[in-house]
Amino acid sequence: MSSTEELLKRLGVTIDAGTLRLALTHRSYAYENGGIPTNERLEFLGDSILGFSVTDSLYRDNPDLPEGELAKRRSAVVSTRALANIGRSLGIGEFIYLGQGEKLTEGKNKASILADTMEALIGATYVSNDIETARQLVMRLIGPLLKDAAVLGAGTDWKTSIQELAASRQLGTIHYAVEGAGPDHARTFSAVLNIGGKPYGKGTGHSKKEAEQEAAADAWRVLSGPDAADGAGKSAGSVPAK
Structure with a gap:
């Protein structure tokens, strides 16, 4: 073929x-x-x-x-x-x-x-x-x-969506920890989204922005998933593997 x-x-x-x-x-x-x-x-x-x-x-x-x-x-x-x-x-x-x-x-x-x-x-x-x-x-x-439902709920700007969600639940300050790896011509980035000092999502991408968006989307799903009602701390206890 x-x-x-x-x-x-x-x-x-x-x-x-x-x-x-x-x-x-x-x-x-x-x-x-x-x-x-x-x-x-x-x-x-x-x-x-x-x-x-x-x-x-x-x-x-x-x-x-x-x-x-x-x-x-x-x-x-x-x-x-x-x-x-x-x-x-x-x-x-x-x-x-x-x-x-x-x-x-x-x-x-x-x-x-x-x-x-x-x-x-x-x-x-x-x-x-x-x-x-x-x-x-x-x-x-x-x-x-x-x-x-997760895609439709957050729309296109995951960083804005997670910021609004975290603020509505008073979870604390949002911070993205981003690291780059690889040669300049093929560099990749990984991001961890921390809210109130706790990790909620991971993401990777070929730019810092893309990695942060992935991490925000990951965190949004964690906070909107079936376990979210049990408390933010429980959801944040372990960041899902990508």
Whole structure:
């Protein structure tokens, strides 16, 4: 099985070879290869299809939710973080055409590149098929997130959400302990979120911001989980392994 066939199998769609290659062509690769077309136009198209598909699903499935809550839920599931996580779960990074600079800095794992490529693949699905096929792809990818209470509850900015939650429970001051490791061209960061001097969440990423967001999301789930009602100290006793 070719790499292209493997990717399409993971996505569960058919995309013609030329459109698929275009969807996987990052601007860094295009620049190093004579300014060939990039995936940015397909990304633009896919972003619109993604937004409409999710909005349509939320509107139909939640007849009693006000506009503000619908908007918050949509933002949560179409965020760069959410799309990047989907991309990682599908192993999309190994298929993206990247320039040498991006390869050296682990571009295949960067949230922004993964998210943009996922949108481009949605756009490519539409171009090679039709709107219904693209919509079905979106719902296969995003559908599980629409049922994830933790994702929908916190929205896209986990650091703000955990700050608000900690303040509402008077848990104490929030502090992120961040450490970096590895060479400059492939540096990774790990973060531990402490609230009131106790560890509540861990996170890793290719930037300090990404690691802190991961730690905030981890802590938010701890504080919102089934054991949260038993007391913050109990939840904070051990930080879940990533």
